[in-house]
Amino acid sequence: MMENLVFGVDIGGTTIKMALITEKAVIVDKWEIPTNTTNKGTNIIPDIAASIKGSMVQRELSNEHVLGIGVGAPGPVNMQTGILYTAVNLGWDQPVALRDELQQLTGLSVVIDNDANVAALGEMWKGAGxxxxxxxxxxxxxxxxxxxxxxxxxxxxxxxxxxxxxxxxxxxxxxxxxxxxxxxxxxxxxxxxxxxxxxxxxxxxxxxxxxxxxxxxxxxxxxxxxxxxxxxxxxxxxxxxxxxxxxxxxxxxxxxxxxxxxxxxxxxxxxxxxxxxxxxxxxxxxxxxxxxxxxxxxxxxxxxxxxxxxxxxxxxxxxxxx
The missing domain is CATH 3.30.420.40 (ATPase, nucleotide binding domain)
Incomplete structure (x- = not known):
């Protein structure tokens, strides 16, 4: 039986780092896409969704194979509502419904948190922690x-x-x-x-x-x-x-x-x-x-x-x- 997979997304001001990872924390594939901050960052979430869907097509994955998408975003986040309050270096000067929009575009479950918090969790789970x-x-x-x-x-x-x-x-x-x-x-x-x-x-x-x-x-x-x-x-x-x-x-x-x-x-x-x-x-x-x-x-x-x-x-x- 195939192990469940997860997409990890780390949004930075220059590039968006992405990876397909197993439940046991093994990276299957990783890549980057440029962060398009033009037009107040309106392309960023659609770009992430398109890249994830492209990876799934390439690997012949259906939604049943994927537990969901985790996202680290550079700004204060409300995990309950899935809203990123602001990320000025992305052009997001108003609250963005990051979780809901990405869920809608991919049909996958999405969880978001602040990028530094997410890096901390990564180090605890798999790194120096x-x-x-x-x-x-x-x-x-x-x-x-x-x-x-x-x-x-x-x-x-x-x-x-x-x-x-x-x-x-x-x-x-x-x-x-x-x-x-x-x-x-x-x-x-x-x-x-x-x-x-x-x-x-x-x-x-x-x-x-x-x-x-x-x-x-x-x-x-x-x-x-x-x-x-x-x-x-x-x-x-x-x-x-x-x-x-x-x-x-x-x-x-x-x-x-x-x-x-x-x-x-x-x-x-x-x-x-x-x-x-x-x-x-x-x-x-x-x-x-x-x-x-x-x-x-x-x-x-x-x-x-x-x-x-x-x-x-x-x-x-x-x-x-x-």
């Missing part, structure tokens, strides 16, 4: 997002805003302005752009010798990768920047850890690719700031699924939430 049932997932990319899993299920909060880790205030005074309108958010100092901002300000405020200064003069800009690469060589400005980042992030994670005592805190996103260069100082700061029991029992790990976390988590939604 390694089956742990209490996990905090933090994405350190162009922004900082996250998902909180308690007793094997995602925490949404009363308005779906649980896990907005990037908007924990870590700089009370003289903090940078965040896109959310507040100042001093974790996102302003721990995202890829935040790390660059810390280093650029350090270069401007002192005359310490640093290879970062030469990169800035030659290329006109520096990247987070430049900073971590040079921190490994003990470049003073790069090292100081990573220490500062680790302090801000370590304090935030310690406070979350003291509130939730997860088995694991899993770091994903581009900044996490720094690996041990980030993990070593971060673990030290976490131990310094966290409640002693938490410091001993909560492990900080790097995510293992990369770009597949979202499609795995979307498949988990169908398996356990539809």
């Amino acid at each position: 390694d089956g742990a049932r209490d996990v905090v997932f933090v994405t350190l990319g162009t922004g900082v997002g996250g998902g909180v899993i308690v007793n094997g299920d995602i925490v949404h909060g009363s308005k779906g805003a649980a896990g907005e880790i990037g908007h924990i205030t870590v700089v009370q005074e003289t903090g940078y302005l965040c896109n959310c309108g507040k100042t001093g958010c974790l996102e302003t100092v721990a995202s890829a752009t935040g790390v660059v901002r810390l280093a650029t300000d350090a270069l401007a405020s002192n005359n310490t010798e640093s290879a970062l200064r030469n990169i800035l003069l030659d290329a006109g800009h520096i990247t987070a990768k430049d900073i971590f690469d040079l921190a490994r060589t003990d470049d003073p400005i790069a090292y100081e920047t990573v220490q500062k980042l680790s302090t801000y992030l370590g304090l935030s994670l310690a406070n979350l850890g003291s509130a939730l005592n997860p088995d694991k805190i899993v770091l994903g996103g581009g900044v996490s690719k720094a690996g041990e260069t980030l993990l070593n100082p971060l673990r030290e700061k976490f131990k310094q700031y966290a409640f002693s029991t938490v410091a001993e029992s909560t492990a900080i790990e790097i995510a293992t699924l990369g770009n597949d976390a979202g499609v795995y988590g979307a498949a988990w939604l169908v398996k356990y939430k539809h």
